[in-house]
Amino acid sequence: MTNLLQEEYDMGMIEGITKHCVETILMLINNKGFDRETAINLANVPDDCREAVYSQVDIALGY
Amino acid sequence: MIEKETKEITKVEDRRRDSGSKSIFRDKGLIAEMLIGITDEFRDMERDEVINCLCLDPADGSVKDLNGELSLSDAGLARLDTLIEAVVPGTDDRVRVRFNVECQRRFSPGYDLYDRAQFYAGMLIATQNKELTSVARYKNLKSIYTVWVCLETDTDEAKGTITRYGYRLMPSVGKERTYDRLKNKSNLVVVCLDDCTETYSKDHSRPKVIGILNTIFSGNMCDEERKNELRKIFKLDIDLLLIREARVMTDLLQEEYDMGKEDGFVEGKIEGKIEGKIEGKTEQCVETILMLINEKGFDRKTAIELANVPNECREEVFSQLNTIIGY
Numbered sequence: 292m293t294n295l296l297q298e299e300y301d302m303g304m305i306e307g308i309t310k311h312c313v314e315t316i317l318m319l320i321n322n323k324g325f326d327r328e329t330a331i332n333l334a335n336v337p338d339d340c341r342e343a344v345y346s347q348v349d350i351a352l353g354y
Numbered sequence: 355m356i357e358k359e360t361k362e363i364t365k366v367e368d369r370r371r372d373s374g375s376k377s378i379f380r381d382k383g384l385i386a387e388m389l390i391g392i393t394d395e396f397r398d399m400e401r402d403e404v405i406n407c408l409c410l411d412p413a414d415g416s417v418k419d420l421n422g423e424l425s426l427s428d429a430g431l432a433r434l435d436t437l438i439e440a441v442v443p444g445t446d447d448r449v450r451v452r453f454n455v456e457c458q459r460r461f462s463p464g465y466d467l468y469d470r471a472q473f474y475a476g477m478l479i480a481t482q483n484k485e486l487t488s489v490a491r492y493k494n495l496k497s498i499y500t501v502w503v504c505l506e507t508d509t510d511e512a513k514g515t516i517t518r519y520g521y522r523l524m525p526s527v528g529k530e531r532t533y534d535r536l537k538n539k540s541n542l543v544v545v546c547l548d549d550c551t552e553t554y555s556k557d558h559s560r561p562k563v564i565g566i567l568n569t570i571f572s573g574n575m576c577d578e579e580r581k582n583e584l585r586k587i588f589k590l591d592i593d594l595l596l597i598r599e600a601r602v603m604t605d606l607l608q609e610e611y612d613m614g615k616e617d618g619f620v621e622g623k624i625e626g627k628i629e630g631k632i633e634g635k636t637e638q639c640v641e642t643i644l645m646l647i648n649e650k651g652f653d654r655k656t657a658i659e660l661a662n663v664p665n666e667c668r669e670e671v672f673s674q675l676n677t678i679i680g681y
Contacts (some may be wrong), residue, residue, distance in 0.1 A: 303630025312414040315662040335642040351412030
């Protein structure tokens with residue numbers, strides 16, 4: 292795999308993880324009744340996605 | 355080498371088809387134009403008004419894909435390419451349309467396309483209100499549209515047409531009856547593209563939806579030209595990557611590889627990104643489940659439930675869990 296393809300793969304991986312974390316947190320809040328902090332804790336957000344996940348969750352929750 | 359790459363891409367393509375993530379049909383502007391051009395509920399509305407009626411994904415603002423809501427305990431259902439919902443303006447939240455778009459490269463893929471379309475229409479009705487019982491199940495049924503965008507047609511006459519089918523009153527037996535209380539909720543729409551090189555700007559008699567979809571899927575334009583045309587003529591700003599991906603999903607990539615063209619590199623980037631996304635979600639799910647079990651003390655079943663495993667990763671996640679903890 293060339294560097295460029297590897298970059299796309301890595302970028303996709305981070306996007307996939309971020310999207311899944313956001314969806315999981317929103318599901319835990321909206322469907323399971325957890326509060327925001329507990330939901331974030333349970334979703335096991337990796338450090339490199341943390342900022343993007345928090346930002347998207349806050350937008351979705353209207354903060 | 356090419357054969358190996360083709361197999362790899364086909365594998366990813368198959369997985370992506372399963373995930374139902376035909377991203378171009380999650381573009382708000384495109385879906386709004388299709389709702390305006392195809393449905394009764396949104397006809398003649400402005401695009402921005404329709405966008406305000408769409409159910410959007412809070413994560414990225416694209417049109418929300420509702421494929422995950424399709425399930426019946428005792429029916430093996432097909433996975434749709436795209437399923438979205440929109441609230442009909444001026445009504446309460448329960449009056450919605452379910453809008454399914456299927457993109458079909460071959461008109462005769464070995465079965466009757468209309469049969470498959472009718473199966474999908476039935477599925478879209480049957481999977482509504484499934485959590486309810488008896489009377490409630492049949493209340494507030496949403497209108498459904500299953501839209502088949504066909505790049506090939508069975509006859510030349512069909513090219514460049516939008517044809518809609520639904521339930522309607524048939525001739526009565528005995529005394530003729532004209533009073534009809536059936537409100538059609540099941541719509542099957544066949545959108546046949548053409549290979550017309552005339553753009554919509556030169557021929558406004560052609561339906562706008564055909565013009566837009568033709569610009570995305572048909573003709574010999576390069577992807578940049580398609581993007582410019584969409585912006586200039588239809589005021590639609592669709593991401594270049596989505597336009598490229600749209601061609602990939604219509605089997606063109608496979609055909610181009612078969613013909614030995616060497617332009618797979620760009621598509622490879624897209625596929626790499628898609629594969630990365632799936633791998634990322636899988637890895638995240640496995641790690642989260644293990645953390646919930648080992649660090650938070652949840653049992654396996656609850657941990658899996660809380661980890662929100664997407665359908666497209668389910669098999670791989672369970673396989674990895676099986677290896678690690680004997681799930």
